[in-house]
Amino acid sequence: EVQLVQSGAEVKKPGESLKISCKGSGYSFRNHWIAWVRQMPGKGLEWMGIIYPGDSDTKYSPSFQGQVTISVDMSTNTAYLQWRSLKASDTATYYCARGDVLDYWGQGTLVTVSS
Amino acid sequence: QTVVTQEPSLTVSPGGTVTLTCASNTGAVTNSYYPNWFQQRPGQPPRPLIYSTTNKHSWTPARFSGSLLGGKAALTLSGVQPEDEAEYYCLLYYSGAWVFGGGTKLTVL
Numbered sequence: 177e178v179q180l181v182q183s184g185a186e187v188k189k190p191g192e193s194l195k196i197s198c199k200g201s202g203y204s205f206r207n208h209w210i211a212w213v214r215q216m217p218g219k220g221l222e223w224m225g226i227i228y229p230g231d232s233d234t235k236y237s238p239s240f241q242g243q244v245t246i247s248v249d250m251s252t253n254t255a256y257l258q259w260r261s262l263k264a265s266d267t268a269t270y271y272c273a274r275g276d277v278l279d280y281w282g283q284g285t286l287v288t289v290s291s
Numbered sequence: 292q293t294v295v296t297q298e299p300s301l302t303v304s305p306g307g308t309v310t311l312t313c314a315s316n317t318g319a320v321t322n323s324y325y326p327n328w329f330q331q332r333p334g335q336p337p338r339p340l341i342y343s344t345t346n347k348h349s350w351t352p353a354r355f356s357g358s359l360l361g362g363k364a365a366l367t368l369s370g371v372q373p374e375d376e377a378e379y380y381c382l383l384y385y386s387g388a389w390v391f392g393g394g395t396k397l398t399v400l
Binding site for chain 2: 211213220221222223225226235236237238271273276277278279281282283284
């Protein structure tokens with residue numbers, strides 16, 4: 177069974193750093209892209225970027241380029257999304273999803289940034 | 292800036308048929324945009340329905356179908372059920388990156 181399991185909810189202050197995770201199982205992790213999607217409270221879906229675990233090829237939406245970093249650890253079948261300095265506007269639920277057709281999704285990680 | 296536009300809201304009666312559309316500000320949507328469609332109910336992750344314009348996932352109910360219509364991607368629901376009330380998002384491909392539409396809130400009334 178294909179599963180993407182994300183790390184738990186986070187509460188952070190502005191300016192803090194954060195790295196959230198997405199662990200894949202039940203399929204060949206290295207051969208499928210992993211995408212990250214943002215959903216701000218009460219708003220729509222936003223495609224942030226995508227990484228190919230096999231060679232770490234990464235592509236970002238222009239809206240998120242330079243704002244976040246997507247990475248992967250092949251030894252643990254885990255993809256990551258990280259921020260160096262969080263802003264209140266980063267408050268959202270973040271989803272990871274498999275492949276460029278986003279056929280399987282994680283449960284989402286709620287990130288709250290508040291002073 | 293690439294903008295993908297969907298109807299903000301639509302209402303359909305149970306058993307009826309409704310078509311949701313997805314337009315690009317870059318021009319007509321073609322198969323090269325690999326349109327995807329997702330359903331999202333409150334508090335849940337999105338659920339994939341259609342990929343590459345017309346292809347259904349193994350779990351996609353038969354009443355959902357995808358197409359191109361008048362320069363847009365389209366999602367048609369035939370024989371709408373009460374459980375189809377949800378937000379629907381399209382996703383289009385643009386040279387290495389993807390862009391979601393703003394979503395359509397479908398009400399079954």
